[in-house]
Amino acid sequence: MSTSRLSLFFFYAILIILVNPTINAQRDPRVLHECSTTGNVTSNSTLRENLNTLISTLSSNTQIDYGFYNFTAGEGTNKVYATGLCRADLSPTDCRSCVNMSAHELLQLCPTQKEGVMWYMNCTARYSNNSIFGVMETKPTRALTSGVVSNLTEFNAVLKPLFRDLRFRASAGGIFRKIAVGTAYYKSDNYTIYGLMQCSPDLLEMDCSNCLVEAQSSFQDCCSKYSGVRILAPSCNLRIEREQFYGSTLVESPPSLSPPPLPPPPTKGTFPKRTSSELFFYISIISYTLDNY
Structure with a gap:
């Protein structure tokens, strides 16, 4: 190939990347997906057109910076x-890129299905002809595993309190994020277990907790002997690894050990205002004193 042709080739290659940067985005090498087996649509149907439009604009809202997108398109039976x-430690830009890529790939893999879900390493995309907002869904469930532990009894004993803590904190999250991370020490193989649980934030606290209970059950059924596990459901996910796989922004700071500052002394001739928690504290002391008088 001549020098001029080689230069022209590289020029066009760079131009393509600049014009369409998503081509240069890294695809998750361990992708899982599921297409529904109930009900199909034709590629030129109104429902499919609405779905194509919806997926194309799913991650286009740049005002959303908390990692969760939920939109609808169409009316009636074609809605x-x-x-x-x-994952909550992704930047808004990386999140939009992940959702955009996974959602478009899902459309290609499920060209005639009315429902589908795609799991990437750092994001999940899902669509349906039925309302999925605020609806807990644990099926289908998929799993990815790696490594094998040497002491299964100790390993599962260590995981039990970790899972309980993660489930409690994740389900207690707010309307924007329901996620928790934590660690536990596994002595037999001398390493730290890193764990994560996450729910779709539109779920109620109880539904999130129940979804994660189902994920734990799947873990016990298929994967309790593995050191690296991902349990993936439409509404929640669970993951453990030997190395930290989440960003430091998800690691909660330990509570301060120093006592809270004392309130300023009341102005002469006035009574200090009390918060409801302070009043409850004083009433509790009075009640305890009377009970033990």
Whole structure:
């Protein structure tokens, strides 16, 4: 190839990347997906057109910076719903890229199905012709595993309190994020277990907790002997690894050990205002004193 042709080749290659940067985005090498087996649509149907439009605009809202997208398109029997959920430590830009890529790939893999879900390493994309907002869904469930532990009894004993803590904190999250991370020490193989649980934030606290209980049950059924596990459901996910896989922004700071500052002394001739928690504290002391008088 001559020098001029080689230069022209590289020029066009760079131009393509600049014009369409998503081509240069890294695709998750361990992708899982599921297409529904109930009900199909034709590629030129109104429902499919609505779905194509919805997926194309799912992650286009740049005002959303908390890693969860949920939108609808169409009316009546042709209405479609879609969600995109990212791991909470992703930047808004990386989250939009992940949701955009996974959602478009899902459309290609499920060309005639009315429902589908795609799991990437850092995000989940999902669509349906039925309302999925605020609806807990644990099926289908998929799993990815790696490594084998040497002491299964100790390993599962260590995981039990970790899972309980993660489930409690994740389900207690707010309307924007329901996620928790934590660690536990596994002595037999001398390493720290890193764990994460996450729910779709549109779920109620109880539904999130129940979804994660189902994920734990799946873990016990298929994967309790593995050191690296991902349990993936439409509404929640669970993951453990030997190395930290989440960003430091998800690690909660330990509570301060120093006592809170004392309130300023009341102005002469006035009574200090009390908060409801302070009043409850004083009333509790009085009640305890009378009970033990």
